[in-house]
Amino acid sequence: MVTNCRNCAGRLVFDPSSQKLVCESCGSMFKPEEFDISEKEELLDKKAVSMNQIQGTDDKDFMDCYVYTCASCGGEIIINGTEASTACIYCGNPAVVFSRIARHKRPQYVIPFKITKEEAVKIVRERFWQGRFIPKEIKNFKADNVRGIYIPYWIIDCDHKAAVVVKGQVSSGKSSRTAYFGRAGRLKLRDLPLDASKMLSDASSQRLEPFNLRVMKPFDEDYLLGFYSNISDITYGHLRNAASIRCEEYFNEAALKDVSGASRKSIYTSKSQTSIDYNNVRYAMLPAWFVTYEFKGKHNTILVNGQTGKIVCGVPWNKVKFFALLILTGIALTVVSYFILNPILNALFASSSGRSSSNSNGKLVAAIVMGAISLFTIGIRKIVKVIKSIELTQAYSIFNFVKKRQE
Amino acid sequence: MNFLVLILASGLGFGTACFIFATLLSNSNDIGNSVGSASTYSGGVVFDRREDKISSSVRDSFGVGYIRGDEANRMQPASDRMVVASERLRDQDES
Structure with missing residues (x-):
């Protein structure tokens, strides 16, 4: 509706892969800057009107509803209070609510879509x-x-x-x-x-x-x-x-x-x-x-x-798969740790008779406990972060x- | 003794498994969790004052005088005013 094809007056949409406006009917391509701004300024008068204003009511349900008239087919497009572009429900034409991006509300820059x-x-x-x-x-x-x-x-x-x-x-x-x-x-x-x-x-x-x-x-x-x-x-x-x-x-x-x-x-x-x-x-x-x-x-x-x-x-996530693998790996690592720790700790405790040796044994046990707690804490934090991310999605x-x- | 070793081994075994699988889960299911980092927008923080192991009296007063609230309040548009681009802000202020 904003800018129609110069060859067939068909509907134009911006194509991210070519970075050009493409006519959906005849396939013609145009650069956005080829179109004169004056062609668009005519559309400034087409304002979105509040639903309450149209109905003559003060209904809270209509607070964020605005009606805009499609410049292509004259159909009524319902938009919310901040939408600047949408598509016409009747003719499918892309619709830009010009009054919303006019004058002081107009953005200064745009990064066009590159990904289709x-x-x-x-x-x-x-x-x-x-x-x-x-x-x-x-x-x-x-x-x-x-x-x-x-x-x-x-x-x-x-x-x-x-x-x-x-x-x-x-x-x-x-x-x-x-x-x-x-x-x-x-x-x-x-x-x-x-x-x-x-x-x-x-x-x-x-x-x-x-x-x-x-x-x-x-x-x-x-x-x-x-x-x-x-x-x-x-x-x-x-x-x-x-x-x-x-x-x-x-x-x-x-x-x-x-x-x-x-x-x-x-x-x-x-x-x-x-x-x-x-x-x-x-x-x-x-x-x-x-x-x-x-x-x-x-x-x-x-x-x-x-x-x-x-x-x-x-x-x-697939919770069954996750916890099944975690438990199986936990059991396997427990067995491995047992066979590594058993001879070490037995030897250390058997040979400890003096105070200094029992102190160092205690330190080793404390280090293992702290290590296990740290691993659990880091792991649980990571899982919580994933859950928060899912909640956000x-x-x-x-x-x-x-x-x-x-x- | 064997019981103590079993407890320690299970703690270590399940702790490691928890860490490994949480990392795998994070890599698999938490996609694009990074936000724009400071280095993208700045050259980094410049520290003017560094005080280590400070006493409780210094701790409570640290930063007083360094931050002056009046500097920030100068020339600020009103909080309830809708944001407009700088050139339009100047136009509005002049009119």
Whole structure:
């Protein structure tokens, strides 16, 4: 609807593999920049109207519903409060809500999709086949939805100053004691992308990084053709908060690494201040594929970076296979450990008569116990991390972000 | 004695198995769990002050004076205002 084919007036969509607009009817190809901006500006007047305004009501159910008229067939398209591009339910034409990306709301940059829909599904399928504990049903998944969505991002530069106190254990002779270490410093972050959509969780969008921002192009509506997109709906308060959290994570990680000679380190206190360079805040649309499938009654949403092809998801695991193998290996390793430890410990305890020898025997036993506890702890932490990742993939919010769009 | 060895051996055996299979599970089912690292966006942290094994009084006051809240508050757009690109922010401020 935005830009029709110059040869046959057919529907144009952006093709990631050729990086051109392709006519679905005659196959003609055009560069997005070939189309004059004035052709698009005529469409600025076509605004999305609130459902409550149309119905003359104040119903909360309609709060986020807007009606937009398709410029191609005149059909009514229902969109939410932040959608900027979608597809017409009647004629299938890609529809860009121009009033939403007009003037001060217009993004400055865009990274066009490089990965096609077919490639995105293929990448996911290939990766799933490499997973040892991924159930066969998931390896042969049938995607319910595959949607290409441009996510709005603010790209910022910021300076972070912080002073933290690190708590850790230091050994002193035979015992260990708690010690505190102070670290104060600065961190400059450049071209940090922050997700500008409240509907998509920061935890999900962060994992899509990194994007290669050097290849960003000046924004053109034609890149949105055939894809869904949202506009920014966050406030400066949200932006500062997100920047501050990211900076703190990076600073704390560096401070913990900087403290040497201590174990079990953690941040005890932290004072910080993040300053954003408001003279260099940039608004960009970055691409992602959202692939959804159902497994055991739960919706799973896989994210694929539309530029690099990076996959982001936690996949439900085959628990029977996992625990059966873990127990069998545990028994085998127990037998091996028994035959190694039995002669060593027997010999040591048999020969120990003096106080110093029993002390060293005690130390050996303590070291084995500590080693076993550490292995369990690290293992359980890793499993918990996988479970959290699966929960994020199955989160209703991300499913909702993808599903609540015109088919 | 044999019982103690069995307990230690099972702890070590199952602990190692737990570690190995958790690592395999993480590699298999937790895909793309990395986030953009600090090195992607910065040259790293520059530490201006390093104090090791500090006393409790220093611990509680560490960083006071180093962080000045008023610096950050200067020229900040209001928190409840929608974010706009820098050039438009300037336009809005001027008007």
